[in-house]
Amino acid sequence: MWNKLKIPAIGSVIVMLAISTACGKDHASPPSVAPSQSPTGLTGSGNSVTKSMSQAGKDIIALASNDAVLPMKQIGNVNYVSAQDLIKTLKFQSEWEDSEGKLILGDNDANFELIMNSKKAMKDGADIQLSQPVVKEGGTAYLPVSDLADLFQDDMSYEVRKGDVIIHASPIAIIEHEDDPASANDNSPELSFGDDPTDPFKGNGTGANPAGMPIQTQHDLQVWSPNDQNDVMPVLKNIDINALINKGENYMGVKYKFGTGPYPQTGRFDCSTFTQYIYGKYNIKLPRVARQQGTKGNLVSRKSLRKGDLMFFYVPGRFKSNKTVGHVGIYIGNMKMLHASPEPKNGVQISNIDKAYWKKTFLKAKRIAY
Secondary structure, eight states: OOOOOOOOTTOSEEEOOOOOOOTTOOOSOOOOOOOOSSTBSOOOSSSEEEEEOOSOOTTOEEETTTEEEEEOEEETTEEEEEHHHHHHHHTOEEEEEGGGTEEEEESSSOOEEEEBTEEEEEETTEEEEEEEEEEEETTEEEEEGGGHHHHHTTTOOEEEETTEEEEOOOSSOOOOSTTOOOOTGGGOGGGOOOBOTTOTTOSSOOOSOGGGSOOOSSOOOOTTOOOOGGGSOOSOBOOOHHHHHHHHHTTTTOOBOTTOOOHHHHSOBOHHHHHHHHHHTTTOOOOSSHHHHTTSSEEEOTTSBOTTOEEEEOOOOTTSOSOSOOEEEEEEETTEEEEEESSSSSEEEEEEOOSHHHHHHEEEEEEOBO
């Protein structure tokens, strides 16, 4: 997100095609498409186009198999990079809302909102003022280079050099698929998860019937709710965790959709709208995106998990920092997690976290109820 490149017969310059298989991705590789009026270069019907762009663009180049190079473009004497190139390099998902002229992107929930021809943007649920507007030219959205740090400094390491944006490869060896083989280090005892033996809801008890619990039946939480901290409950609340889990399991199979709207209107979840919706049924109000949710509650050890704890993971990528929250799920005991994801099944599902992929991408667990 160089103009001409000479490649010797045995070159050290390799054109990269990076395929993402992280929990927040729609893993179908997009076909090549002709330029369109969508600023990500994608076509679609209706007012919303949702695509995962997990392949590197033709202009994205890796130097010595390490760094990705995104060519800059001057528009009105301001340096820009293609949003499409950046999305592909970071393996973000994206959605173009034509009616609002807005580009939404992120790992597997909507971390960033960019409005065309505007300096207004949103990052992790908070408003941010850019120094230069995001622009659209020739059917492609362009991001001002001067604002890359404010927007993406947590997601990537980069520098500006000779008319290019150089994105450095992560030093972390990544596991891209949940069932990929693991190295010895990936299965070290230090990375293993454990149950808290004092968990009051341990075992297979069914708890209270969810229908008998106090729930929000008239006003479901708005997915894009105001970011007023007063709307979020900052303290632990005593609820029937088994009943909450039972309630969540009722939505097994509901399809995943990146950046989705409120479930009652869309019938879809992404990872954070699922946790927000289920906990909202028990009057625990969570913020919209996983990164915001990760700031709530009490931090707990991976060795002392209780049912109902929220688990946070990074979405691995070669050119990403692999340090930022990209996925969230609900721990349900016995090394199992209930979450909304496009894979290995598409939708709300239960995954076994006793695997190298989850152990290595785990960032933290938070307890928001007991």
